[in-house]
Amino acid sequence: MSSSGRTALVTGGNRGLGAAIARALDDAGHRVIITHTPGNDKVAAWLDAQDTKGYRFVAYGVDVGDWESTQALARQIQADGYHVDILVNNAGITRDATLRKMDKSGWDAVLRTNLDSMFNVTKPWERPPSCARSATTPAIGSRHGSGTSWCRGRKRHARCLPLAK
Numbered sequence: 001m002s003s004s005g006r007t008a009l010v011t012g013g014n015r016g017l018g019a020a021i022a023r024a025l026d027d028a029g030h031r032v033i034i035t036h037t038p039g040n041d042k043v044a045a046w047l048d049a050q051d052t053k054g055y056r057f058v059a060y061g062v063d064v065g066d067w068e069s070t071q072a073l074a075r076q077i078q079a080d081g082y083h084v085d086i087l088v089n090n091a092g093i094t095r096d097a098t099l100r101k102m103d104k105s106g107w108d109a110v111l112r113t114n115l116d117s118m119f120n121v122t123k124p125w126e127r128p129p130s131c132a133r134s135a136t137t138p139a140i141g142s143r144h145g146s147g148t149s150w151c152r153g154r155k156r157h158a159r160c161l162p163l164a165k
């Protein structure tokens, strides 16, 4: 990590698009914190593999759909001495199905994991009204994701990264 680098938090950064984003942010000179689901027993081996490639990620387990879990994550990150400058809300699930085949539990899981997570994970890192520091919060979602600005009425730092299927 270069001395000018900032600290990025990438949810779901242990695989898929999140892992690619995490590596790209590291390549760009930022310290990268990734999250995975609690109890994921493959993460230690994955971190070791990344380490051999020169990627030294900090990792935490969290359920992004759970308010308490995400607040505990934020407290732990701060207690460990990190300040998040870049937040990539990437963690999510896919339950593609027609309305006929989608059941209530699948619907609830998608909303909880893909939508509630945006509020849960972003909220602890909101800035005071003065918005003295810039921050970026891209949201990774299917087709029409949503970005959250920390600074209403000023420069909009958040970006939406829709991924067309």
Ligand SMILES: NC(=O)c1ccc[n+]([C@@H]2O[C@H](COP(=O)([O-])OP(=O)(O)OC[C@H]3O[C@@H](n4cnc5c(N)ncnc54)[C@H](OP(=O)(O)O)[C@@H]3O)[C@@H](O)[C@H]2O)c1
Pocket: 011, 012, 013, 014, 015, 016, 017, 018, 035, 036, 037, 038, 040, 062, 063, 064, 065, 090, 091, 092, 093, 094, 113, 114, 140, 141, 142, 143, 163, 165
């Ligand atoms: N790939 C695509 O073509 C595509 C298209 C449209 C949208 N997207 C969206 O882009 C994002 C990444 O997609 P992907 O294909 O890279 O996904 P992926 O390979 O399935 O990885 C999902 C990541 O999210 C984490 N995660 C899932 N549920 C979680 C929860 N409740 N709490 C915390 N972490 C959770 C997973 O952690 P574990 O590994 O611990 O389970 C994993 O790191 C998702 O939001 C997805 O909906 C992807």
